[in-house]
Amino acid sequence: MSIKDPATHVPDFDLEAPRPEAQGLPSVAEQVGKVPTEPGCYLWKDAKGEVVYVGKAKNLRARMLQYVRLTDDRAKIPLMMQVVRSFDYIVVGSEHEALVLERNLIAQYHPYFNVDFKDDKSYPYIALTMGDTYPAIKYTRERHRKGTRYFGPYTDAQAARETIDTLRKVVPICSATCVEWKRCRRYLKGHPDDAAVANLAFADRGRPCFDYHVGRGPGVCVGAMTPSDYARNVRQVEQFLAGRRSAIVGELTQQMHDAAAALEFERAGRIKRRLEVIEGLDDEQQVTFSSAVDLDLIGFYREETISCACVFVVREGRTVRSSEFILNKGADVDEVELTEGFIKRYYDETADIPAEVDTHIDLPDAELLGEWLTDKRGRVCRIHRPKRGEKAHLLEMTARNARHALMRYMVRTGYADERTNQALLELESALALDGPPLRIECFDISTLHGSFTVASMVVFTNGRPDKGQYRRFKIRAELSEANDFVSMGEVLGRRYAPVRRDDERFAASTPDLLVVDGGKPQLTAAMGQLGALGLDIPVCGLAKADEEVFVPWDETPVVLPSGSASLYLIKQVRDESHRFAITFHRELRTKAQSVSILDEVPGVGTRRKRAIMRHFGSMRRLRAASAEDIASVRGVPTSVAREVYDTLRAWEGEGRDQREAT
CATH class of the missing domain: 3.30.420.10 (Ribonuclease H-like superfamily/Ribonuclease H)
Known part of the structure; x- marks a missing residue:
């Protein structure tokens, strides 16, 4: 039931295998151009002829052309089409037939690029052997067999077993594991003519099972129940497993009243206990609807x-x-x-x-x-x-x-550990490192038009955030506008200065990989600063737009496979540095607003600032106030109140621009 290769990374597809056109054959795109425009299913295959993806289409040619022309915007398509060397297709009569066929083909081939269960196991079911004269209930993981009805799948094996146990308390039914039931089944297979009068045959030669002695078995083994009466129990079991308990409750309630009217009080008591079991199940319900919906x-x-x-x-x-x-x-x-x-x-x-x-x-x-x-x-x-x-x-x-x-x-x-190890090995290979990047440092710049410019440094050790090593920097350079080039050079110069490289607060070590948030300009700034310091640290830049990784030794960016562990890790590092930088930037800006913004307003000195803050209690309330509200503060003239109001609006506008930019 699982995919062919359940590992967390892409299988070792042969991407270097020759394409059809290299062998003098029509290309895949040319072959797709000859595909009919009818509904059906298509099967993309790799160089080994193994099916890697199955899909359905109302128009086969139009749908398959979206793949070869890369007009399908799903992230996995470019990687998948690098793998594809051939295809098959099956024409059907309608899109509905294509859907059914698609599911059958996926179940047959388990293609790597199709969505499937990851667990390499079969899930448990509760089954009724409907092909028998006396159907039995069983817990099973078997493939579905003809003549057996399955309920599930269950992902909790214990819950499935408990359901069977509870159900047999409500409705007596044979268990498929019962030795006596198996003996009766073998007899009926050898004597099919006795099926209609099976209870009479078993009354003469049967032996009671343990469940019959304790009142949980229907007594099939000793002929205590006719096939028709037993069929009624089976119908109730089906209703119970399908969740339709109201019908069972109605039948059992009527049986209880009939037994009491016939003065069969012991039987009426047994039925009442079964009803109490069902009521107990209802009491356990944590989620219910106001209507009887299915x-x-x-x-x-x-x-x-x-x-x-x-x-x-x-x-x-x-x-x-x-x-x-x-x-x-x-x-x-x-x-x-x-x-x-x-x-x-x-x-x-x-x-x-x-x-x-x-x-x-x-x-x-x-x-x-x-x-x-x-x-x-x-x-x-x-x-x-x-x-x-x-x-x-x-x-x-x-x-x-x-x-x-x-x-x-x-x-x-241990999925996370396995995937982290895979990511480090993939980065080592993709970025031509000397070894797995066990210590990764990433830097990001955050600014508001050159004001409150800050930088963040986050550290990942063995593929995990090492928050004790995080650092943040205020950029000291005087900037009239945002300048990531200058800011990145400054922060790297301060971080990797000789005095810092020996500082225990920075782990007294250089990273195995340095990541800068940005593309070629940020990478160039980093390389220039590292060269000035005489350091040879592997460095790369990660651009936000297309998740491209820029490296110093190649003009063409490295594109890590979509969905790969390495891309996930390096994006996580980049996003964490961005979050850390933005948090510090907003913290400084908010502090500046609350401390110094009123100092910039003409006519507001120490006494008026104190009076305003005492009146409103917080900057949040002050920012929400109107000019008239501010003018109501004792000692604040209307003209000064208007200046305060306009200054606050100007700051909010700049902050909004920054949020939109990020």
């Missing part, structure tokens, strides 16, 4: 290359279970692809389909997916995005649960 709510939480989907299964207005699934794609694919990919995978493997599936975004294929689910369910099912009310609130809850589940998974599997 729906699934799906929320996601994404990291860079991994994510978690959380499904709340609501039946008759009550949440009957929640399940979390780890997926092999995250922020490296867009939300629509991730959501649609999960819906296709999840509902391909479950028979429990509700009347409504709620997601946090609008899906372009919502109508098509709804038609597919309607066919599987046999009744109408729609895909919906709630924007307010109970459903929207519950979707937020599913996203929070997905986040916690993903964090637990990462801690349990």
Whole structure:
């Protein structure tokens, strides 16, 4: 059920394999130009002929041309098309048929670039062996078999087992692990003509199982129940597992009243205890709706290359279970692809389909997916995005649960450590370093038109933030406007001055990699300053626009693969330095506003400033005040109040410009 290579990095695709045109064959683009314009599925293949991506299309040629022309704006497409050397396609009669075929092909090939479950395991189900005369219930991870109905999947194996145990207290039904049930099953397979009168046959030759002795088994093994009566129990079990408990409660209540009317008080007492079990389940419900709705709510939480989907299964207005699934794609694919990919995978493997599936975004294929689910369910099912009310609130809850589940998974599997090690090794290779950059220092400049210019230095040790090593600098150069070139040169000169290199506060060491926030100009400033200091420190610049990494030894920027661990790490370093610089800059600006802004107003001296601040109590209240409010302060003339008001507005305008610029 997992992808072919469950590792956290891109598999070792052969990017140097010759393309068709190099072998005198038509190029992939030329071949796509001959593809029909009918609906169908396409399969992109690598140099080894292995399928790396499966997709569907209403118009095969138009959709596939978006890939070869790189007009599809998804981040993974450029990398994927570097891998592609050939393709196949299958024409079908409609887009709906293409959707069904796409899911089957993904299940067959498990392509690397498609969204799939990450866990290399099968999920547990609760199953009913409907092909038997006396169907039994079982916990299983088996592939779906004909003649067996499956409920799930469950991500908590213990919860699935407890559900079976609780259910058998409510409705007596045989367990597929029961030795006597297996004996009865073998007999009926050898004597199919006895199926209609199986209870009579077992009454003569049967042996009671342990569950029958303790009142949890229906007594099939000793002929205590006819196939028709047993079928009624099986129907109740199906209703229970599908979340339709009201029907079971109604039937059991009627049976209890009938037994009491017939003076069968012991039987009535057993049924009452079963009803109490169901009532106990209802008492445990933490999330309920005011109406008896049947729906699934799906929320996601994404990291860079991994994510978690959380499904709340609501039946008759009550949440009957929640399940979390780890997926092999995250922020490296867009939300629509991730959501649609999960819906296709999840509902391909479950028979429990509700009347409504709620997601946090609008899906372009919502109508098509709804038609597919309607066919599987046999009744109408729609895909919906709630924007307010109970459903929207519950979707937020599913996203929070997905986040916690993903964090637990990462801690349990050591995913973060593995990915960090991978990132350091990838950076070593991509940036031609002598070794993994165990200490990374990153610098960023923050300014407001040359005022309050500051710089930040953040440090990552072994791929993790080392906040005890963070430093911040006030730029001393007199600047009439923003000048990152001069500012970067100054801060690097101060950081790597000989006296600082021996300072324990800076770990008395130079970094394995120096990162500057910005492109070629910032990198040039850094190289010039390091050269003046006689230092040979590996350095690179990271531009915000296209996430390009500039290096001194090549005019062409290094492009780290989208979704790679190395790109995620270096972006994290850059973003952390930016956050640290902005925080310091705003802190200085706010302090300056509260301390010195009134000093710049003509006519405001020490006494008037004290009177104004005593009257309003804080700069926040003063900034919100009108000119008339300020003029009401004792000892402040109207003309001075207007000057104060205008000065405050001017400062707010500059601050707004800075926020928009950043």
